[in-house]
Amino acid sequence: MQENEFEKKLQQKMEVLQLQPADEVWQKIQIVVAKSKERKRRFAFFFLLCLLLTGGLLLTDTSSLFNHKTAVSLKEQPGAARVEQVLGTHTKPTEQLQPEPNNQLSAQEKIITDNTTAETAVKQNNLVNKNTVSPVGTVKLKAKGRVGSNVTMAAPDEENTAAADIVEVKKQGAIISADPVIELKNEQDNGIPEKQATVLVTAPGKNEVTAPVIAAAIAPGEKECIEINNKKVAVDKNPMKTINKKNWGLALVFSAGGSATGNGYANKSLAADNYGNAGNIPGSNPGSSGNISLPSSTRTGIAFSAGVKLFRNVSARSKITAGLQYQLITTFINTGERIYASSAQTRDVLFSQGSIKSYNNRYHLISLPVGFSTRIFNLGKNEVTLDAGVVISRMFNSNALNFNTVAGMYYSDRSVFNKTIVGLSAAALINLNPTGKTPFCIGPEFYYSATPLASSGMYATSHYRFFGIRLQKNLTK
Amino acid sequence: MDQRQLVKDCIRQKPLAQEQLYRHYAPLMLGVCYRYTKSLHDAEDVMQEGFVKVFLHINDYNSTGELGAWIRRIMVNTALNYLKKNKKYRAEMVFTDTPLHPVTDLNPQVNLDAKELAELIRQLPTGFQTIFNLYAIEGYTHVEIGQLLGISDGTSKSQYARARYLLMEWIGKYSSSKQQRYAGK
Known part of the structure; x- marks a missing residue:
């Protein structure tokens, strides 16, 4: 009881304790609150900007996914775009799309069995960037260029999305694969928007080769099926037309x-x-x-x-x-x-x-x-x-x-x-x-x-x- | 101005309303902060920090409760954080549990004014001062104090008993010397 009385008295006394703060305190509070508001506003603006940019990027990226019916052809520059297979320390260029005059179809397969090392193979290919060669079992080639002829590559069950269709061409234990569609490039002189696909050739557990090729979107036209390494490839024989969906x-x-x-x-x-x-x-x-x-x-x-x-x-x-x-x-x-x-x-x-x-x-x-x-x-x-x-x-x-x-x-x-x-x-x-x-x-x-x-x-x-x-x-x- | 309207205007971050709210509550809240610190400058720092929190989180205020009590709670929590963060105070915020609580028969007449009492409370070591303020003046239970300070309720009780004993002694001495001074005059 005595304890409670003491505390009660204290509480009563302390409740009336008032001290006048200095004027600067309010000024400091104003500054801090204003800064905080500004920070919030900046954050909101930055967030909105990020949202817009992300939305914009997604829109640009996904727009290509909507174009399922757009066939993709490979155009070749003279001497360009080759895909190499690397087995162990031996490199075997297995597939080469060769340029052909007058934009005619040509997709040939070559099996080379000479025992050259990966590095030698890289050196032999004048489109390869030597800096990309990794010394420990992995070889990454960047054979970048345009395939000259109008070649549309497609899986047997799908007619289109050719960049993805280079995927899983199997030969001698190696797997050739490609990312579906990486990037829409700007329109070329012939009015065709180009797409760039990265073709990846791997020998499981050993080496891999990355060979980007340029593919261009064209209207699906008359096709002819050919086989490359037991893989059906659809070939477009018609002149290319641009479609923009x-x-x-x-x-x-x-x-x-x-x-x-x-x-x-x-x-x-x-x-x-x-x-x-x-x-x-x-x-x-x-x-x-x-x-x-x-x-x-x-x-x-x-x-x-x-x-x-x-x-x-x-x-x-x-x-x-x-x-x-x-x-x-x-x-x-x-x-x-x-x-x-x-x-x-x-x-x-x-x-x-x-x-x-x-x-x-x-x-x-x-x-x-x-x-x-x-x-x-x-x-x-x-x-x-x-x-x-x-x-x-x-x-x-x-x-x-x-x-x-x-x-x-x-x-x-x-x-x-x-x-x-x-x-x-x-x-x-x-x-x-x-x-x-x-x-x-x-x-x-x-x-x-x-x-x-x-x-x-x-x-x-x-x-x-x-x-x-x-x-x-x-x-x- | 109507308190509800004032809160609404503060939520809309109107400077005029914020200043009104500050002018109304600042003296009282400085009194609260003063009891927890050792200098007026520190008390002003705590109050400044507390009011910034008030203005930034006023939309969390439940308008059914008393605004003053809500602001006071913020000030107390801000003061506790300040004590924990500040080196000067942190060194003194050591709580040891003593099994024997000092008991006093003193029952001094609390005939000191608020400022004098506050000064005596501020003379207590920081740990005692904090627990005494929380229990005797803010009305927290020892369990709540334990949770706030990260100590057991037993430690809070023993610390409070020692703080109370010291303070009662000081009040007694201060009151008698005050009486003697008046008698001498």
């Missing part, structure tokens, strides 16, 4: 230029109409009819956007597009000195009226552009397309200053801004290097937000505007 494409989009939002209260009649809604700061009396101060005019700032865009062909000329991008829009205004205030009643940032400092208003937006792209004319070999659509944006952060016309002060208050913004964008893009390995488009872009920056106050009639140059790099054709 990829429905969706992916592009990286980057724009940079100037941005503006309009002058807001710089228009005096507008200020007179709106000053009562300009927000409250200490010392101001928004409802009074005193003198009205006007803020500085808003000047153009720099802006940029970056993101990804998906497109889908809807006709020979037109595509529909959708994307996701980050936009930064900035403007400049003149202010006086910064006023530091720690009272709970004040906004976090205050500036007096004046023209001592140039303050940079920044607006960060995440945008979802949806629209269409249509070819309008050709400029020589280059297509000129019109890209236009609606952009739905979310303003997730801003440090922009508002103005209180009665107190004649600038203050920051993000809550007055409209968070969801609908706008229109248009760009005229010229497709440079359309048949090359890195096709990209460049051209002027214009964006205008139909939704004003804020529903009341200084920016009630201001709209985001952007004019700049867009660079678009198509990752898929």
Whole structure:
């Protein structure tokens, strides 16, 4: 009982113990919380970016898997693409696809039984990179090149996916295998997108040979079956035709230029109409009819956007597009000195009226552009397309200053801004290097937000505007 | 401002609401942190860390409970972590179990004010100070204290008994010297 009384008394006394902390403590807390918010925001942005990139890569990778009906042929460069079999320390080139004039079929098999070592075999093959030879029982050859004739290789039960069909050609205890389809290369001169397959030749427990070959996607045509090492191989006799069944494409989009939002209260009649809604700061009396101060005019700032865009062909000329991008829009205004205030009643940032400092208003937006792209004319070999659509944006952060016309002060208050913004964008893009390995488009872009920056106050009639140059790099054709 | 609205605004990370919350609770929470540390500067550090946690995790706050109590719990946990992390305190956070608990017949009148009592509590060795604060003032049980500090409840009991004995002695001495001072005047 005595014990409890003592504790009770202590508790009562301690409950009223209050100490006044130093002012710096709150400032430090503000800084740490702000940094933490920033970190979270960066992490979210980075996560989103990773997600987009992963999605984009998956889309590009899986698009080739959807093309099951696309036959793959081997084209040979003169003297290129050979697959070697290595048995123990003896190398036996077993299969060689030889070039044939006029793109005619040729797929021959050669069994060479001379007792050369793996290294010798490697040296004999002038396409082999010597650096890839491993001294301990494994030989990796990189016979890289194009097979000249139109040869489609396919398993007996499947007509297509030839790159995978080189798999499991067995001969004398060795296994020749290949990864299904590794990579879609850029279009060659003859308009055929190439695929690269890696052929792996192994002698179980001993050696292995990796010999990448280039395969090109063609339309399935008339085929003829031949046998190579007891393996049926379908051979395409028809001239090659390109088929493109990829429905969706992916592009990286980057724009940079100037941005503006309009002058807001710089228009005096507008200020007179709106000053009562300009927000409250200490010392101001928004409802009074005193003198009205006007803020500085808003000047153009720099802006940029970056993101990804998906497109889908809807006709020979037109595509529909959708994307996701980050936009930064900035403007400049003149202010006086910064006023530091720690009272709970004040906004976090205050500036007096004046023209001592140039303050940079920044607006960060995440945008979802949806629209269409249509070819309008050709400029020589280059297509000129019109890209236009609606952009739905979310303003997730801003440090922009508002103005209180009665107190004649600038203050920051993000809550007055409209968070969801609908706008229109248009760009005229010229497709440079359309048949090359890195096709990209460049051209002027214009964006205008139909939704004003804020529903009341200084920016009630201001709209985001952007004019700049867009660079678009198509990752898929 | 309505507490619910204040919490909602803090969840939306409105600086004004955060400052209001801080201004309202900071003096009381500094008092809490002060009891666990040996200097005001350390107490401010603990409180700063605690408020950062409050603002970052305020969406975890269950609005049916008392906000002050929730913040206080965060402050106590932050203080305990601070003591464990800080070299200066960690060396003194050694808890030994003694089978014989000191018993005192002293029943001093606690006629000291809050600040004086807090100063006496802060004179205790850090281990005693922590357990005394947790048991006598925060109202934790010895089992809970054991879990918080990673010691057995028996150790917590014996440490508390020794802390209480010391403190009662000091309160008695301090009160009598205070009385003598007043009588001399």
